[in-house]
Amino acid sequence: MSTAAPSPPADVFDVLSRSRARLHRRATLGDGLAVAQWSNSFDATRYLPRHHTLSLYLRGGHGTYREDAPTERGAPGKLCLMPAGHEVNWVVGSEQTFVHLYFEAERLAPLALRLLDREPRELRLPELNFCDDPELVASLARLVSLDWTDAGERLAANALGHAALAHVLARHAGRAPRGDIRGGLAPALRRRLVDWLDARLAQAVTVGEMAAFCALSETHFAHAFRASMGVAPHEWIVARRIERAAALLRARHAPSLDDVARATGHASASHLVRRFKAVWGMTPGQYRAAAGQLRR
Structure with a gap:
């Protein structure tokens, strides 16, 4: 008897939409950027994202960890980056609130060329787990403070999203292996x-x-x-x-x-x-x- 192959894990927003997580608000910011604010507790999630996802813990998170790194825990002000195509399994502890900034992989190309004069294939986004980056935290906290239903503030949120991406590229992106550039x-x-x-x-x-x-x-x-x-x-x-x-x-x-x-x-x-x-x-x-x- 044949067994059906397991379906691949879905994108971050889709997974959370079907989980115990509660969506508080969301917005499309333009330029392939989107943002969502969530809360969740006592859950397990498995991602294989199509988009890059930058996450900031706003409240809680002390009981949350990745299955492959159980000793590293979340906390308010901690950042995570889940690059597209990187599978990750999370165990969610007690109540936590967080914001996600989703961005299409293609959005990195013009930034890489304009800011770093590097082709997108030369760069690799790393997985970041509960890292500290005060400048990036400040940008995302400012984004959270905006009213995403207001067109003007949504435009300001877009600018903050671009600033966050530029910072991620400048501070955290690594170089692809030389043999991959042909x-x-x-x-x-x-x-x-x-x-x-x-x-x-x-x-x-x-x-x-x-x-x-x-x-x-x-x-x-x-x-x-x-x-x-x-x-x-x-x-x-x-x-x-x-x-x-x-x-x-x-x-x-x-x-x-x-x-x-x-x-x-x-x-x-x-x-x-x-x-x-x-x-x-x-x-x-x-x-x-x-x-x-x-x-x-």
Whole structure:
């Protein structure tokens, strides 16, 4: 008689949603970031996350530990980082309250390139278990203090989320083994290509044109680009256009929506609205109003 294979453990939020844990609030912050505040007690959870998860204990946690490290216990102000793809089993003790910041693995790519001038494949996020990092704790505590239902404060939470990710990369990320880094674009060529693309975000740029700029075949270029940037060429351009649109909308004297759409290579204002809302969870108009609220 055959035995069905066990189903793989689900993502962190999904596991907690089906456990004894109680969800107090949650919010999508845009840019692949999400946040949730939970409490839990006397439970056991098993994760194999698709996303990276940064956790801060707000209250309790003294009886909580990982099955593979039973002597290390949680406490208020302690941080954990669960990288995507790392299986972990937790035993939860008495009542605890904690906040989770979830971020898509792809969000590290632009930060790695911009802040460290390193390709995402060069970096490895470690598992952090009950670590002390006052600067990171302060960012997450500030995020918890915000009203996530308010568009302006949600925008502030997004900025704090990005600051937390930048800090994690700068302080905690390690280097991948040298043998894991193969192919891709040469660093100098990658930098020139990014500058060239940034100057052409308002235009329609094809993979063929990008490949020609790099003096590579289209197939070779597409593979090399994904290896170096972590995403396909068209995904990078879409994300960069939305990033540029957000920057224009945050300006004190923001241009009209039609002008923002033209400046960022969108076919129309409605096209920009659809793309922008898919990333940010709010329309460009709502985003502009929220940014104005933060300036007051």
